[in-house]
Amino acid sequence: MKTELLPEAGKGRVVALCGGVGGAKLALGLSRLVGADLSLVVNTGDDFEHLGLSISPDLDTVLYTLGGIANKELGWGRADESWNFMQALAHLGGEAWFQLGDRDLALHVERTHQLRAGRSLTDFMAGAARAHGITASILPMSDDPIRTTLTTSEGQLPFQRYFVERRCAPTVHGIAFEGASSARPSAPVVEALQAPDLRAVILCPSNPFLSIDPILATPGIRALLEQAAAPVIAVSPIIGGAAVKGPTAKIMAELGVPATSRAIAQHYEGLLDGLVIDDVDAGERGTIDGPVHVTPTLMKTDEDREHLAREVLRFADSLRTAMANPTRAVAR
Amino acid sequence: MKTELLPEAGKGRVVALCGGVGGAKLALGLSRLVGADLSLVVNTGDDFEHLGLSISPDLDTVLYTLGGIANKELGWGRADESWNFMQALAHLGGEAWFQLGDRDLALHVERTHQLRAGRSLTDFMAGAARAHGITASILPMSDDPIRTTLTTSEGQLPFQRYFVERRCAPTVHGIAFEGASSARPSAPVVEALQAPDLRAVILCPSNPFLSIDPILATPGIRALLEQAAAPVIAVSPIIGGAAVKGPTAKIMAELGVPATSRAIAQHYEGLLDGLVIDDVDAGERGTIDGPVHVTPTLMKTDEDREHLAREVLRFADSLRTAMANPTRAVAR
Numbered sequence: 001m002k003t004e005l006l007p008e009a010g011k012g013r014v015v016a017l018c019g020g021v022g023g024a025k026l027a028l029g030l031s032r033l034v035g036a037d038l039s040l041v042v043n044t045g046d047d048f049e050h051l052g053l054s055i056s057p058d059l060d061t062v063l064y065t066l067g068g069i070a071n072k073e074l075g076w077g078r079a080d081e082s083w084n085f086m087q088a089l090a091h092l093g094g095e096a097w098f099q100l101g102d103r104d105l106a107l108h109v110e111r112t113h114q115l116r117a118g119r120s121l122t123d124f125m126a127g128a129a130r131a132h133g134i135t136a137s138i139l140p141m142s143d144d145p146i147r148t149t150l151t152t153s154e155g156q157l158p159f160q161r162y163f164v165e166r167r168c169a170p171t172v173h174g175i176a177f178e179g180a181s182s183a184r185p186s187a188p189v190v191e192a193l194q195a196p197d198l199r200a201v202i203l204c205p206s207n208p209f210l211s212i213d214p215i216l217a218t219p220g221i222r223a224l225l226e227q228a229a230a231p232v233i234a235v236s237p238i239i240g241g242a243a244v245k246g247p248t249a250k251i252m253a254e255l256g257v258p259a260t261s262r263a264i265a266q267h268y269e270g271l272l273d274g275l276v277i278d279d280v281d282a283g284e285r286g287t288i289d290g291p292v293h294v295t296p297t298l299m300k301t302d303e304d305r306e307h308l309a310r311e312v313l314r315f316a317d318s319l320r321t322a323m324a325n326p327t328r329a330v331a332r
Numbered sequence: 333m334k335t336e337l338l339p340e341a342g343k344g345r346v347v348a349l350c351g352g353v354g355g356a357k358l359a360l361g362l363s364r365l366v367g368a369d370l371s372l373v374v375n376t377g378d379d380f381e382h383l384g385l386s387i388s389p390d391l392d393t394v395l396y397t398l399g400g401i402a403n404k405e406l407g408w409g410r411a412d413e414s415w416n417f418m419q420a421l422a423h424l425g426g427e428a429w430f431q432l433g434d435r436d437l438a439l440h441v442e443r444t445h446q447l448r449a450g451r452s453l454t455d456f457m458a459g460a461a462r463a464h465g466i467t468a469s470i471l472p473m474s475d476d477p478i479r480t481t482l483t484t485s486e487g488q489l490p491f492q493r494y495f496v497e498r499r500c501a502p503t504v505h506g507i508a509f510e511g512a513s514s515a516r517p518s519a520p521v522v523e524a525l526q527a528p529d530l531r532a533v534i535l536c537p538s539n540p541f542l543s544i545d546p547i548l549a550t551p552g553i554r555a556l557l558e559q560a561a562a563p564v565i566a567v568s569p570i571i572g573g574a575a576v577k578g579p580t581a582k583i584m585a586e587l588g589v590p591a592t593s594r595a596i597a598q599h600y601e602g603l604l605d606g607l608v609i610d611d612v613d614a615g616e617r618g619t620i621d622g623p624v625h626v627t628p629t630l631m632k633t634d635e636d637r638e639h640l641a642r643e644v645l646r647f648a649d650s651l652r653t654a655m656a657n658p659t660r661a662v663a664r
Contacts, residue, residue: 052445084414088438092463094445102434106420109441113384113426131424 010317012037012199012230015192017141019043019211020058021075021245022237023204024065025299029309030202031066031136032302037199038136039192041221043206044121045148045177045214046159050098051089053108054115057160058211059125059140060107067132075245078103097165122186137188141215144183148214149176159210168247172254175209180217185224193224200316201225203234205297207248208267209255222271231273231319233312236261239278239298262287274319276312291319342649344369344531344562347524349473351375351543352390353407353577354569355536356397357631361641362534363398363468364634369531370468371524373553375538376453377480377509377546378491382430383421385440386447389492390543391457391472392439399464407577410435429497454518469520473547476515480546481508491542500579504586507541512549517556525556532648533557535566537629539580540599541587554603563605563651565644568593571610571630594619606651608644623651 014034018027019042031038043058057076064070064078071077081101090096100108107128114124120143129138148159152170162170193201203212216222225232241259243249249259257263261277265288268275274291277284282294293315299305346366350359351374362370375390389408396402396410403409413433422428432440439460446456452475461470480491484502494502525533538544548554557564573591575581581591589595593609597620600607606623609616614626625647631637 051441052448053441078420082414082416082434084434085417085438085441088410088435089442092438092442092460094438094442102414102416102437103420105434105437105441106417106424106426109383109385109417109437110421110424110426116384128424 010313012197013039013192013195014200014202014313015039015041015195015198016202016204017041017043017206017212017215018058018062018204019206020046020061022243023058023206023211024062024070025305026202026204026235026308026312027062027136028065028302029299029305029307030313031134032306033309033313034136036135036137039188039195040136040138041141041189041192041215042138043211043214044140044142045146045210046163047145048147048158048160050160051095051100052112053100053105054112054121055098055100055108055160056111056121056125056140059121059138060104062138063107063125063128063132063134066129066134066136066138069132077101098160120186122188137192139189139192140186141189141218141221142183143186144179146180146183146214146218147178148210149178150174151176163247168250172247172251175213177214177217180214181219183218185218185220190220190224193221193228196229198228198230199320200230200313201228201232202312202316203232203268203272205235205237205244207237207243207246207251208264209248209251212268216271225271231316231323232271233274233276233316233319234264234268234272235276235297235308235312236264236278236281238264238281240280244298260284260287265289273323274315276308276315291315291322342645344529345371345524345527346532346534346645347371347373347527347530348534348536349373349375349538349544349547350390350394350536351538352378352393354575355390355538355543356394356402357637358534358536358567358640358644359394359468360397360634361631361637361639362645363466364638365641365645366468368467368469371520371527372468372470373473373521373524373547374470375543375546376472376474377478377542378495379477380479380490380492382492383427383432384444385432385437386444386453387430387432387440387492388443388453388457388472391453391470392436394470395439395457395460395464395466398461398466398468398470401464409433430492452518454520469524471521471524472518473521473550473553474515475518476511478512478515478546478550479510480542481510482506483508495579500582504579504583507545509546509549512546513551515550517550517552522552522556525553525560528561530560530562531652532562532645533560533564534644534648535564535600535603537567537569537576539569539575539578539583540596541580541583544600548603557603563648563655564603565606565608565648565651566596566600566604567608567629567640567644568596568610568613570596570613572612576630592616592619597621605655606647608640608647623647623654 151174483506610629
């Protein structure tokens with residue numbers, strides 16, 4: 001972190017790296033606080049082509065969540081959804097393992113059409129965000145294809161086959177991000193991380209291995225975080241030895257990583273200026289190097305989301321002040 | 333027509349050439365009478381790509397009509413349809429001039445996916461017909477792209493832009509079938525027209541210019557009709573100087589063709605062994621060369637459809653008997 005040109009406390013660009021559900025919740029909280037000052041760098045490692053359609057599960061979850069139309073019961077897709085397409089598709093003998101709602105489908109069909117016509121994913125998502133009245137920037141980590149692939153007890157599996165079709169049942173031995181080495185971060189991602197008024201960089205409580213690592217594997221992004229002119233804060237996705245949702249804890253166990261916030265801090269070693277952990281894990285505080293902020297991190301309501309966002313920003317702002325001292329607070 | 337090997341009256345392969353709505357009604361009547369003995373050669377000149385999806389309006393109308401799920405109120409698409417996809421698409425700013433129902437969309441998405449994977453349109457439609465419990469063969473006239481394009485008062489227009497977006501308002505000066513010269517009829521079309529037990533070839537009361545002509549423009553099909561070992565019968569789409577539906581009469585006027593059944597007979601000159609005209613046009617009978625059968629041709633109910641189909645088949649069977657005399661009954 002450089003010390004010159006610190007923006008006024010409570011102002012400036014906030015960049016948050018996130019995946020789907022868990023990350024999108026904090027993203028919503030942040031967007032309620034800082035609106036257009038928020039740039040979300042979203043995992044596209046889960047993107048895949050299905051039925052010839054380009055599907056971006058994490059981007060869409062973020063879009064629907066910030067647009068206020070996410071399906072909270074399902075945890076994916078749109079609220080007030082209908083399923084007549086799927087029914088007719090199944091009748092035709094089409095692949096029915098991945099559910100696509102009728103309204104949701106519009107996003108996939110139009111995106112596929114626009115991408116084929118040469119528009120970038122970044123540009124398409126900007127238009128979709130505008131259409132949904134969202135002022136925050138929803139940025140794919142890259143416009144180049146990066147595909148998360150798992151080495152499992154059932155062989156190599158593309159992410160969605162593992163996650164949706166096999167419901168995370170296979171044991172994970174390794175995770176690769178195909179295409180990452182030749183991908184570039186999109187221009188607005190680089191711009192956001194280099195913003196002169198950068199206030200904070202937040203690693204949302206998404207799955208570190210499946211949602212944040214693909215972003216960090218996009219060439220250039222890790223270095224931009226290391227050089228960021230603002231505190232880099234992670235919110236631990238682990239609460240009391242478990243993940244709130246999804247396969248995070250299961251995968252950590254399979255990879256031989258303890259399901260602790262300390263392990264999360266170690267996973268992000270060299271990147272963080274601070275870590276936010278849940279109240280129930282307050283006892284872990286002493287085991288973690290560097291600044292730790294303890295606060296409730298379970299987000300059940302929009303108020304919870306906003307509360308956690310506020311806590312994270314305050315923590316970042318306090319670190320920024322402390323870091324006027326040029327010695328980096330946390331080893332990085 | 334050859335005289336050897338005439339199939340038993342009331343048996344044998346029936347081939348019907350048809351477009352969408354009007355043609356599909358007679359196709360339904362025929363399918364109720366002869367079931368799996370029916371081969372429908374369907375116009376694909378109206379096919380187009382929209383939102384990146386391969387859409388085949390006439391094939392789909394025939395599929396839905398024979399499958400018993402056609403939307404009779406709209407005259408296109410599926411019954412019990414929902415429109416949530418279109419609503420969401422419009423919200424995203426996507427092209428909304430061509431309506432795609434949620435259930436209907438499954439056919440387009442799956443077809444596009446299968447065609448991109450290398451499956452033929454013929455093969456895909458055979459699967460779709462099976463899925464809808466249809467025993468008749470629904471055959472695209474060709475697996476090669478043939479695109480009907482109109483020269484109009486507003487310039488060159490692809491068929492769907494003229495028909496749907498401009499609602500047939502522009503004046504038509506000419507009609508072309510792009511790609512026709514290099515297209516081949518699909519193998520099952522050739523097989524059906526050369527069937528050893530061919531009973532009749534029927535030109536359905538579809539628009540001769542927009543629905544039947546593209547089929548006849550597919551290299552080889554006209555010759556197969558000329559050489560057919562069974563009577564070739566057309567059902568006039570004109571009733572009392574008007575077409576039942578669609579722009580047939582308007583286009584005939586714009587092309588300087590009188591809206592009469594006589595003009596229909598002349599349009600198909602050299603192809604027909606007989607023409608079926610409506611009761612109200614019985615007075616035209618004397619103006620038409622060759623055998624004419626007069627019967628109600630307006631099809632409002634399924635019983636009407638079946639009745640007309642029965643009349644057409646009886647007429648064909650009677651001509652086949654008469655044509656045991658090797659002199660062709662109608663000049664062709």
